[in-house]
Amino acid sequence: MSDQTESTSIIIVDDTPANLTLLGEMLREKGFKVRPFPRGRLALTAAANDPPSLILLDINMPEMDGYEVCERLKSDPRLSEIPVIFISSLNETLDKVKAFQKGGVDYIIKPFQLEEVNARVDTHLQLRRFQKELRQRNQTLEETLSRLRAMQAQLVQSEKMASLGVLTAGIAHEINNPVNFINASAKGLCDALRDIMTVVKRYDELTPDSVSEQLETINRLKGELGFNELLEGVAELSSNIYTGVQRTSDIVKGLRTFSRFDQVGKISVDLHEGIDSTLMILRHRYEGSINIEKHYGKLPRIVCHPGKLNQTFMNLLVNAIDAINSKKTAFDSETIRIETQYINDSDPCRAVISFSDTGPGIPKEAMDRLFDPFFTTKDVGRGTGLGLSISLGIVENHGGILTAECEPGRGSTFRISIPVSGTES
Ligand SMILES: Nc1ncnc2c1ncn2[C@@H]1O[C@H](COP(=O)(O)OP(=O)(O)O)[C@@H](O)[C@H]1O
Ligand SMILES: [Mg+2]
DSSP, X not given: OOHHHHTOEEEEEOSOHHHHHHHHHHHHHTTOEEEEESSHHHHHHHHHHSOOSEEEEESOOSSSOHHHHHHHHHHSTTTTTSOEEEEESOOOHHHHHHHHHTTOSEEEXXXXXXXXXXXXXHHHHHHHHHHHHHHHHHHHHHHHHHHHHHHHHHHHHHHHHHHHHHHHHHHHHHHHHHXXXXXXXXXXXXXXXXXXXXXXXXXXXXXSTTHHHHHHHHHHHHXXXXXXXXXXXXXXXXXXHHHHHHHHHHHHHHHHHHTGGGOOXXXXXXXXXXXXXXXXXXXXXXXXXXXXXXXXXXXXXXXXXXXXXXXHHHHHHHHHHHHHHTSSSOOTTOEEEEEEEEEOSSSSOEEEEEEEEXXXXXOHHHHTTTTSTTOOOSOTTTOOSOHHHHHHHHHHHTTOEEEEEXXXXXXXXXXXXXXXXXXXX
């Protein structure tokens, strides 16, 4: 007797005591726990108290017939899944059809052969077990799927946050200089204007008598304050403020060019502007340690999602900077070379943008997994491993290809090639 059989309980409902005895004995012999009942109502109470694995149900019975018993079982969500096998002497097709309509899984005609009952009980118990198992597996799968979805959303979010971090750090750094500059100039300008106003006020207060004496006092004051230098200073400080404001406005413009993330649909842009705005945002990460070499070709305006492509430029540039910074010994000659090229003898014409760095290159075994989501060689918290897979998605969405090349010990090159159909020159 298997463990499963031991824990399997079967309810038999039949108003003929001989049938109850016969079926009960056979099933008990097989090791099942059997509960026999001569009336439907009793069986329903017993099933509700301790749901069985299967029910053998007679149809013709006093008080409540088998159809009604079955109907009640099926309307109770806790009992509705228990397989019900009808055993009846009713031999009309209509009776059988009705039995199935009421929710029965099988129909055995009396007088029954024990072997037949046996075989059918086994089949339905097994079916029920499979069903339960399937449902459980399904539930586990659904749980795993929703866990994976949540994890993916979290990781995509952390990649977004990482990009946002680079962006905000870049802007803060860029804007800090001109803002400090404007601040200092504005303070100088205020001081100078205050002194100038003192002199102007004196002129305003001139009275008709003893004008020359009053003018002499004013001239003395002007000498003490260095009036002429003050006037020159005002011009210089104002021009400084203008330059600072101009610089800030350029940065804001660059930022706007960079983050056309919200742009719905494609627009026609100059990709060089996008690369330059990205470089502006990343300046604090490379300035002073890495040379940026730009070899821009003549690109036509390209219809694309500029915000998305800029995100790709940023991912590739950050990776190149990280790669160079990961070298144990850095040289003065560390360089990121950005090259753009228009290929107009292919169909369709293509724009090719490549980023080459003097980093350590990419080991062969990493090369195959580079674009896999979550593949990273960076420390936890530093890399999400999503940059390249997201970039690949963006480039492919533009109908393009993104490839990586590496000569061991000689750095890496990432190359974007996008078709330039529907361009505006
Ligand atoms: N320019 C590069 N030079 C060397 N290795 C690179 C370069 N770009 C990417 N890689 C490798 O590819 C991995 C995946 O990059 P990416 O998808 O951007 O994720 P992350 O930068 O978060 O690690 C990096 O961890 C690094 O090992
Ligand atoms: Mg990256």
